[in-house]
Amino acid sequence: xxxxxxxxxxxxxxxxxxxxxxxxxxxxxxxxxxxxxxxxxxxxxxxxxxxxxxxxxxxxxxxxxxxxxxxxxxxxxx
Amino acid sequence: xxxxxxxxxxxxxxxxxxxxxxxxxxxxxxxxxxxxxxxxxxxxxxxxxxxxxxxxxxxxxxxxxxxxxxxxxxxxxxxxxxxxxxxxxxxxxxxxxxxxxxxxxxxxxxxxxxxxxxxxxxxxxxxxxxxxxxxxxxxxxxxxxxxxxxxxxxxxxxxxxxxxxxxxxxxxxxxxxxxxxxxxxxxxxxxxxxxxxxxxxxxxxxxxxx
Numbered sequence: 428x429x430x431x432x433x434x435x436x437x438x439x440x441x442x443x444x445x446x447x448x449x450x451x452x453x454x455x456x457x458x459x460x461x462x463x464x465x466x467x468x469x470x471x472x473x474x475x476x477x478x479x480x481x482x483x484x485x486x487x488x489x490x491x492x493x494x495x496x497x498x499x500x501x502x503x504x505x
Numbered sequence: 506x507x508x509x510x511x512x513x514x515x516x517x518x519x520x521x522x523x524x525x526x527x528x529x530x531x532x533x534x535x536x537x538x539x540x541x542x543x544x545x546x547x548x549x550x551x552x553x554x555x556x557x558x559x560x561x562x563x564x565x566x567x568x569x570x571x572x573x574x575x576x577x578x579x580x581x582x583x584x585x586x587x588x589x590x591x592x593x594x595x596x597x598x599x600x601x602x603x604x605x606x607x608x609x610x611x612x613x614x615x616x617x618x619x620x621x622x623x624x625x626x627x628x629x630x631x632x633x634x635x636x637x638x639x640x641x642x643x644x645x646x647x648x649x650x651x652x653x654x655x656x657x658x659x660x661x662x663x664x665x666x667x668x669x670x671x672x673x674x675x676x677x678x679x680x681x682x683x684x685x686x687x688x689x690x691x692x693x694x695x696x697x698x699x700x701x702x703x704x705x706x707x708x709x710x711x712x713x714x715x
Contacts, residue, residue: 464563
């Protein structure tokens with residue numbers, strides 16, 4: 428089973444990459460008020476149910492994939 | 506005296522070296538700021554130095570390619586005048602579509618910083634026309650040249666492969682270190698000739714590239 432992990436910088440943390448992309452889009456006449464840049468991971472796990480897969484990937488996320496001080500994450504079964 | 510435009514982005518860090526290289530060769534360098542357009546008639550050549558433009562965010566060179574100065578560089582290149590992109594400058598020229606292919610993360614995932622031997626496959630009349638072999642420093646994390654097979658065939662046939670590594674340091678397709686556009690007036694390479702101008706720098710093979 429495949430689980431997607433979306434990791435984005437927390438709003439309290441300055442996202443310099445997102446800010447740079449925002450400015451580039453704005454200066455090329457796109458109407459953008461904000462943009463965040465994060466990471467997306469697709470993880471293939473051996474699991475019998477969706478819940479089992481999500482639980483397993485949640486453990487991985489908390490183990491190493493994200494830093495709770497600076498980032499937040501979301502999981503989705505693909 | 507040859508007037509050379511040297512492009513500066515936020516994050517460019519080889520600009521002074523290029524300036525120095527131009528002066529050493531007796532050219533008259535002039536800064537080109539990333540937020541400005543320039544009059545293409547004012548310059549005889551344009552160099553895009555290495556560095557980490559816009560912090561390498563998104564992809565190397567992606568945002569620099571969309572900056573105002575690059576609109577002028579494209580116009581300049583399309584008029585047939587010589588453009589050289591070194592390292593990050595090469596990445597920017599690929600992103601803006603003046604050169605074929607793209608540069609992606611090195612196979613081993615490591616930043617490589619060393620001297621490397623190069624072979625000239627097809628000489629570029631504007632930059633180092635007489636150089637057959639050279640030894641230059643490389644310093645990059647994303648220097649693996651990538652190109653689709655059909656495009657590779659095309660650039661091979663049209664003599665657009667400029668330089669190759671004798672020992673591939675990053676996993677580049679066919680050991681490619683530098684390429685040319687179809688017109689042969691735009692050139693890009695990952696190694697840094699501006700860091701090899703004199704013997705005291707560790708080698709002087711870069712001198713002949715400017």
